[in-house]
Structure formats: C-alpha cells, structure tokens
Amino acid sequence: MTTTDYLQREIRRAELSFRRAERKPNTPADELRGLHEKLEHLQEALEAVNEHWQRVHEQRGWTAGEPLIREQPADVRPVVRGRWLYETEIEGHACGECSACHKIRVIDNFCPNCGADMR
Incomplete structure (x- = not known):
C-alpha cells in the first residue's frame, strides 16, 4: 500500500466518522470539531504527498502516463x-x-x- 492509498483510505474513514457524528443528536461540538480537523489534516497531507511526487516526476522527466519502473521482459520459455x-x-x-x-x-x-x- 502506498502512502497515497493509505491517506485516501484514512480520509474515507474520517469522512464516515464525521458524517456519523453529525447524525447523532447529542454529539458534542468538540468532537465534531476534532473530527473535522482530523479530516482537514489528512487532506493536507495527501496534497503534500501529491505535490512531492509531482516535483519528483518533473525532476526526473517522467510523463504522467509512463510507468515508474520500466520492466524488462523476462527471458523465459514455456515449461x-x-x-x-x-x-x-x-x-x-x-x-x-x-x-x-x-x-x-x-x-x-x-x-x-x-x-x-x-x-
């Protein structure tokens, strides 16, 4: 699992927790504020990771559709x-x-x- 995958998964989880807490009638405002801050921090982290990889791609001259690892074909024959x-x-x-x-x-x-x- 990549860092991006992890952050996206955690953002989905935080969004679900926030929505559940909003639906509860007696959810304290501090809890909602904390969940909202957590969600914002995760989204900022995801943006930072994406910006980092954007810079890496630009520095190395990679294009968007190009695979990161160029695999060489294996020299194999059928069994x-x-x-x-x-x-x-x-x-x-x-x-x-x-x-x-x-x-x-x-x-x-x-x-x-x-x-x-x-x-």
Whole structure:
C-alpha cells in the first residue's frame, strides 16, 4: 500500500466518522470539531504527498502516463512437461523415450534433448 492509498483510505474513514457524528443528536461540538480537523489534516497531507511526487516526476522527466519502473521482459520459455513412455536398459543405463520429443535418452528429471520436465 502506498502512502497515497493509505491517506485516501484514512480520509474515507474520517469522512464516515464525521458524517456519523453529525447524525447523532447529542454529539458534542468538540468532537465534531476534532473530527473535522482530523479530516482537514489528512487532506493536507495527501496534497503534500501529491505535490512531492509531482516535483519528483518533473525532476526526473517522467510523463504522467509512463510507468515508474520500466520492466524488462523476462527471458523465459514455456515449461514443457513430459514423461518417459517406456523404460529399457542400454549398456547398463536406464533409458526411455521422451513423450515430448520421442528421443530415447538416459532417464533423468529432464529430457536432455528437449528440456521437458519429467518429474
């Protein structure tokens, strides 16, 4: 949660409290005044935070619609899942046929030919 989100949430809460207190017939004037001051302070704080970030954006040359963090695309490839179709022994090694690429390889957690996850 950002500071702006927090302040906006607290402003909504203070507004609700103020409205509830106004509706009560016997609410002391001091309580209403205190709630009103709290609401004003929160609104001033929100304005100060917004002004601060406006200055930061201007100093750094950011535009309004531009994301703050420019994420680089991840260098990933899709996960290929497979299984060993059958097992056999070749020269003392347990081997099997990969269901993804149909090559016969030594049985392991991954197919060394296509990289399919065999777990």
